[in-house]
Amino acid sequence: MRLHRLTVTAFGPFADTQEVDFDALGAAGIFLLHGATGAGKTSVLDAVCYALYDAVPGARQLKGGATKDATLRSDHARAGTYTEVLLELTVAGRRLEITRRPAQTRPKKRGTGVTTEKAQSWLREYDSESAGWSALSRSHQEIGEEIGQLLGMSREQFCQVVLLPQGDFARFLRADAEARGKLLGRLFDTRRFAAVEDRLAELRRAAEQQVRAGDERLIGVAQRLAQAAGPGLEQPLPARQPGDPGLAPAVLEWAALARSTAHERHDIAESALAGAESRQAAARRLLDAERELARLQQRFADGRRRAEALEARRPQYEEARATLERARKADQVAPALALREDAERAHRKAAADRDRARARLPAELKDSGADHLSALERKMIEELGRVDAARGTERRSAEITRERAELDRQARADEELLADAAGWLAGxxxxxxxxxxxxxxxxxxxxxxxxxxxxxxxxxxxxxxxxxxxxxxxxxxxxxxxxxxxxxxxxxxxxxxxxxxxxxxxxxxxxxxxxxxxxxxxxxxxSADHPEPxxxxxxxxxxxxxxxxxxxxxxxxxxxxxxxxxxxxxxxxxxxxxxxxxxxxxxxxxxxxxxxxxxxxxxxxxxxGTHAAREALARAEREHEDRLTARRSAENRVAARTSRREALDHEQTGLEAELVRARGGADSVAAHAERLANRARLLAEAADTVRDFDTTARRLKESDDRLADAAFRAGFDTPRAASAALLSGAEQRGLTHRMDDWQAEAATVADRLAESDARDAAERPPARLDTALMSYEAAESALHAASAALAGARERGAELARLSRRAEEEVRGLGPLRTEYERVARLAGLTAGTSNDNDRKMRLESYVLAARLEQVAAAATARLLRMSSGRYTLVHSDARSGGGKRSGLGLHVIDAWTGSARDTATLSGGETFFVSLALALGLADVVTDEAGGARLDTLFIDEGFGSLDDQTLDEVLDVLDSLRERDRTVGIVSHVADLRRRIPTQLEVTKSRRGSTVSLRTEGGGDG
Known part of the structure; x- marks a missing residue:
């Protein structure tokens, strides 16, 4: 892999577009990347990693491994400038161009505010035949897979072998075996061996859980056996724990003993039940005989008591019979008594109504007869008909009055409206x-x-x-x-x-x-002589x-x-x-x-307030038009209202003359008509009440005559005596029921005293029921106890047999599980380094990593010898660590001057640097071979040179200079001022308030 060109825009500290020409830097083979603290030296390496893997190196990742896109954007960048990284490189013989933009916000094209742009990626390849670029993909996933296959290494491996972080390797030298194992495991991908360890440990836990679960189930069955057996066994349940090999035989042996004891108890319970059944039957027969004797004796005694009580109630019976006969005679007079009472009530009511009606009449009419009062009523009705004709005239006069009042109200409202409109229009x-x-x-x-x-x-x-x-x-x-x-x-x-x-x-x-x-x-x-030192x-x-x-x-x-x-x-x-x-x-x-x-x-x-002022003017103009229209309408209504009032006045004057004659001295025609109607009603009521009084008086005299005749025929001296003998139907039925009850009780008592068996039983001694009942209850209790004992013995035997079979099944199932657990436990302990068979206590993953570490140490020694002038050699050690720690990943450095080996943690600061540098370079070679031998033509080394003296620095630079063989480029990231004099080709990062910039300085002193 060789880098050609890197372009960053609005990335990290770089506000504007900055370009790094790696071809120009690589012409010298070795170059220096330097700048002030915080200028952005590391951001150049971050941009390379981000372009390749869509993420920055691990030390600058957020929790969870995801890069927060917002942290990639430069705080100095102008709004609207996209954050972008472009990297041109050659890998596996192909020249590629990768462009990445993280998710970022930009101003909206329309309106205000911002919108979020999604992350984007582009991959292009240079075609030498057409001398142009061709697009390959815009998919994040496809680009990631393509670059990963071409480089042959993950992001973590790339950051270790291309961006050599010296601080990490210094910690690696001082770390223990566990920490070294974590780093090597990420680089060499030994997850499959760790997965084997985890899988075996999981199988061991699962098998152990199965065995323990089986033992616990067997112990549970044994405890249920002990509960089913109950107390009384000579030998108690053996106390065993899960995992005890002797658990199964002990449980089976104890179960056999429990079953034998339960069988003997069952036989004893059967014999006891037979004896209890015969004793209970005898006690039952005796109890039944005593109960029958006690019943008959009690029956005869009850008959005697009832006969005595019946004789004491005989006078009451005779009295009720006489009262009932007299009441039945009085029933013949009851209809005449009812008619007399109705006539008397009607006469009293008619007299009261007549008195009330006459009280409302004038004094001269209080003693008038019905005919005279009816004649006066007819005269009142004739006059009322004449008055009703004037009511229409009165209603019309009232309507005219209301209409004139409404006209006055409307006139006042229009006057107010005209006055208000005049005042408003004036301003x-x-x-x-x-x-x-x-x-x-x-x-x-x-x-x-x-x-x-x-x-x-x-x-x-x-x-x-x-x-x-x-x-x-x-x-x-x-x-x-x-x-x-x-x-x-x-x-x-x-x-x-x-x-x-x-x-x-x-x-x-x-x-x-x-x-x-x-x-x-x-x-x-x-000279070998030293006379005067x-x-x-x-x-x-x-x-x-x-x-x-x-x-x-x-x-x-x-x-x-x-x-x-x-x-x-x-x-x-x-x-x-x-x-x-x-x-x-x-x-x-x-x-x-x-x-x-x-x-x-x-x-x-x-x-x-511009809009509000315009709206206010528009509202005022609309109101002006409305007020003008309202004023014209009010003036028209005033003229029409004057004519209407004159017509109403003329009509009402004519109506008032007619009403004066129709009122007859009252306030209104209606009042005069109401007074006439009331007088006619009073005269009619008085005439009716006088007629009703005369009618009821005749009916009362007739009912008195009929009542006297009925009482005489029924055998009573006076009607009053007949009325006193009357009884209601319910009272007569009550007397009848009392007499029937007495007669029925007399017949029942006579039958009871005539029974021979009850009379014979009364002559015998009293029954001993309590003694017989106690004997029966004792026999019954003994029978229940014997039956329960037999059922318990039967159930105990069946439960012990079932649980014994269950215990045998559990024992048979535990055998293969225990064998499997022992086999898996031996393998898991061996791979985890905890078994006694593993002398060095080395895990399987550590064993594989130890071989890789041995290769890394050998590759590192080739460069360490040159850096240390042949003094130091780095070797791998698989010796066991103290304190019970695991072994297999130890590192020792051998000092050729003293011939002794010591731990890498004891190196000084300068020694630690060049040893860690040699280790990093060796690790890069081994990881490269592990990843498929992909050629790495560009390497970066980050810091650590300040701890070297001049001679060691020269030797380290010689080793780095040797990396240029076969056209390899090495970039050194450092603050050391002496390196600026020793390395003429430099990439300087300069920071300012407007963002950082990069510049290329070559051997001739020119800037690029």
Whole structure:
């Protein structure tokens, strides 16, 4: 895979379109990618990864592995500019162009607001024959599958072997076996081996669960056997736990003992039941005989008591019979008594009605007869007919009065309407001028608001720039002070280093003498004799002190570089803010902005009333027309109303003369007619009541005569005596029922006392029922107990037999399950590294990864030897770790100077860097081979060079330079200033307030 060209737009820190020409960078074989912190060096690598895999590297992924598209867009980008990444590369002999746009928002083409654009991808291929590009796909899924097949590696593998993250490999060197296993597992895809471990563990858990479930079921059956057997067994249920191999035999043996005991108990219960049945039958016969004797004795005694009570009630019986005979004679007089009572009630009512009617008549008519009163009634009715003819005239006069009142009301309403219309129309010209002036004022305010809006936004921008200018001026002074301090510290550190170096060189002889060994040749002169070795003088400087001073000097120089970048950035921002702010102060601009804001707000408020003012004028004009029309209608109604009133007055004058004659001294004709009608009604009622009184008097005398005759024929001296002997039907039926009950009771008692068996039983001693009942209940209880004991014994035996069969079935089913569990458990323990057969406690996945790690260590050693001048060798170790940890993924470094091996976690900072670099390069080779041997012509190495001394840095660069063999390109991402002098081809990323930019610097010093 070789990268040719990368173009990014509105991506990360890049606001505008930036292009990276990898062909120009790759011409030198090795190039440097550098820039200030936060400028966007890593964003260049992110763009490459995003173009290939539609996602950024894992360290910058969100939780769940999904990239949040909103975080890819540059905050500096202008609205309407699409975020886009275009990558041109050659892979597997094919030249491809990948373009990706994440989901993003843009301003709506119509109206206001924003809309969301979906993510898009394009894949094109260069056709050498036609010398043009041809489209392949626009599907995210198809493009992802095509690139994945061509590269032969996942995104995680690509980020490890192409974008070499040195920090990850430094942690890899210091990590334990578990952490190394996770990284190697992602790169070499050993999930199938981990899946084997998981599957075997799952099978083991499932088999163990089946065995445990079977044992628990068997224990449950055993517990139910113990419940069914009940207490009394000499040998208790054996206490066993699930998983105990002796559980099954113990349960089967105990079940056989329980069944034998239950059979013996069943035989004993059958014998006890037979004896209880014969005793219960005898007790039952005795109880029945005593109950019959007690019944007969009680029956005869009840007959005696009833006969005595009956004789005591005989006088009442005789009295009821006499009363009933007298009541039946009085029934013959009852109709005459009823007629006498009805006639008397009617006569009393007629007398009362006559008295009330006469009380309402005049005094001269109170003693008049019915005929006289009827003649007066007829005269009143004739006069009432004459009065009714005048009622129509009275109704018409009332209608005329109401109509005149309505005319008066309408006249008052029209007068008010005419007065209101006159007042409103008098002010119409003034009101119309006010509405027109309001519309003109609102239109002028709208024009003024537009002018002020054009002045307000520049004023606000100038105010923001002035505030930023004042703030940046202080920051610029502070950054200048920090830069001066950093330069002073750098000069002091460099002087200290040069002084220590000079002093060390002066005392180098003593330093070399300290390394002399008696009998061994001197490294300088070669002599084995050392007669007068030089001795260290006062203030002797060793190499460690010089190295520490050199490191401090380099740190101080790096601090100066950072301070220069910070100061330049602040100065640039300050110059931009000062230019935008002009010469005005913040206070002046605040005053201007506030004044313009107030004026704009007031003008906008007035302009907002334009529509309302026009609507108000339209409403006023419509009201003017309505009032003119209403005034003309009112004037027409006034003229018509005057003529109508004159006609009504003439008609009502003629009607009033007729009504005076018809009222007869009353207030109205109706009142006079009502008075005549009331008099006629009173005379009619009085005549009727007099006639009713005379009629009822005759009927009362006739009923008295008939009643006296009926009482005499029935045998009563007076009607009053007959009335006293009367009884109602219910009372007579009650006496009859009482007499019948007494006679029926007398017959029943006589039959009862005549029974021979009851009379004989009464002569015998009293029955002993309580004693017989107690004997029977005791026998019955004993029978129930024996029957229940036999049923319990029978059920216990059947339940024990059924549960024993169930236990045998469970034991037969457990055998194969236990065998399968032991086989799977041995395999699972072996692959998981927990079995005693696995001496190194190494998991299956770790075993496979150990082989890969051994290949990586061998590939890394080839470059590590050159970087360390033949001193270090990286080897894989499968020794067991302490503390019970698993083994198989250990890494040791062998020091050729001492011949000892030590853990990679003990390496120093510089050693850790070039060892991790060698490991990363070795891992890239192995992963490439694992992925199918796809050629990687472009590599990136991220940071870590600052921890190397000059000699080691030269050796590392030699190794990286060797990667250029066969036309390979290596990009180094670093802040180290010394690399800028050593690597002439550079891609510099520069940041600013308007976004970052990239520039190409070549060996000739030109920019691209």
């Amino acid at each position: 119409w010209d003034s009101a119309r001028r006010q509405h027109q002036e309001r519309i003109e004022t609102a239109q002028e305010a709208a024009t003024r608001a537009e002018q002020l809006a054009g002045q307000l936004e520049p004023a606000r921008s100038q105010l923001d720039a002035a505030r930023a200018r004042d703030t940046l001026e202080a920051r610029a002074a502070e950054s200048q002070r920090l830069l001066n301090s950093a330069r002073e510290r750098a000069n002091d550190a460099k002087e200290t280093w040069l002084d220590l170096r000079e002093r060390r060189l002066r005392g180098i002889a003593a330093e070399l003498a300290a390394r002399l060994v008696p009998g061994e040749p001197c490294a300088v002169c070669g 030089a001795r260290a003088g006062a203030g002797q400087v060793d190499q460690a002190s010089e190295d520490a001073a050199l490191a401090a000097s380099r740190r101080a120089e790096a601090a100066v570089t950072r301070a220069e970048h910070d100061h330049a950035s602040v100065r640039e921002e300050y110059a931009a803010a000062r230019s935008a702010a002009g010469g005005s102060t913040v206070a002046e601009l605040v005053t201007l902005t506030e004044r313009l804001g107030r004026e704009h707000t007031e003008a906008h408020r007035l302009a907002a």
